[in-house]
Amino acid sequence: MHKSNSKQIIAILFLTLTVNFAFAQKKEFRETSVDSLTFANNRKILNSLNTDAFEKKIFIKENIQIPYRLLIPKDKSNSQKYPLVITFHNSTRIGNDNENQLEPFAKIWLRPEIYNKYQCYVIAPQFSKRSSNYEKNSEGIQVSKPSEDVFALLELIQNVEKEYPNIDTNRIYLTGYSMGGSTAQNLLHIAPDKFAAMVSVAAVPDFSNLKKVSRKNIWLIHGEKDDENPYIGSVELFSKLSSNKKMTFTTFRKLNHNNIVIPFLLTEEIPKWLFEKRN
Template identity: 55%
Template structure:
């Protein structure tokens, strides 16, 4: 664990130094609601080529409207030179000024998540970006997130499964409201057994209820908790490599 902690701090420090200038600022407004967002384009684009869109949701500590804090370390990994060169794509990082996913206890006693109204607005933002960037590949829109952001990613998949190709969920409180939405999707659930904030049992329950899905993976880290579960993903390309297989 000491080695992991050292690697974690080193990786965070290296990623912290990366300039976020290429993540352009935008504001999406629909009626009376506004969502600040950052948007990263591929390093270079070709007219006849289409590119995936990755939507990265932030955790609850990044709530606000400064259009800065949502670029957490996992999101910034898409700026590293190797990943940008190997996995060209668009990356959308919206910021919420309230919780994007709310938790409540199910009748069985475990936590479940439900989307906020702001989270639902992301569906409209995606449509707007598809109009503006016609070479977004609408068959390859990926959802990723950590903590509250992972729950939000699951919420959107549950609401509009036809819009999204695959999902990476790190330390989420699961959304079990529409299991059919997840039945055939490529889904990577990542959780630490030591997680007491968003309990590991939630991902286990979700995995068991989706056992018929042969594209579903539950990756367990028995020695990591809620704060340390991002350690393995701040270096290397495991997440983009898995996404781009689909």
């Protein structure tokens, strides 16, 4: 074979492999540890933030009432479009005080460096009962099913969009931890075209609309030592969405259910990842 032809073939193969790698699913393992001091310190910093910037609202539809908090972009301009983030709380925050849903994972958006750099609207709803319920499927895997309140959230979001027309409807994001991560998955499966990306942490998976979510930007985060919401659920979801080239699955080998969000509380990793995504 001619030498120049050989070089061309090698170049083509290299380009093909590079392109395939670039558009393939991403599966990563992190060895991060969280000691008790880091756990307490990171949570303390977030819990010390003043939440008054989150306005208190309530959504009412027939027999459904959903209290929620709404964060407005720090330097809001009517001539600019802003993303919208919906953040869902875990099951220990169930209630109707319109306070407790602002867990540390939701307060990320209040950190001064995030509030200044990643300006957006943030909705933090609170559920008076479980927003996602769990059951085992025919494969023996625990899966999540949405409550009726989750379906009502679509109207809540539409109302906020009407009130604030400078929301960028191509950049609406879902985030959540534990039950909240499951609820984020539920809502993405209900209305996949509505949302540009989702970060789901330590969740019980939803397999109900896999074909439609196989083209969505999804970041699954789970601790391998999670004995509350089994890690195998995220493994199965990642496997079932093998055709989704916009999916990332991050496993923390040393973390469990209770400390999985700690590495993200004082970084900009989640806001940065979300803001790069659009419909």
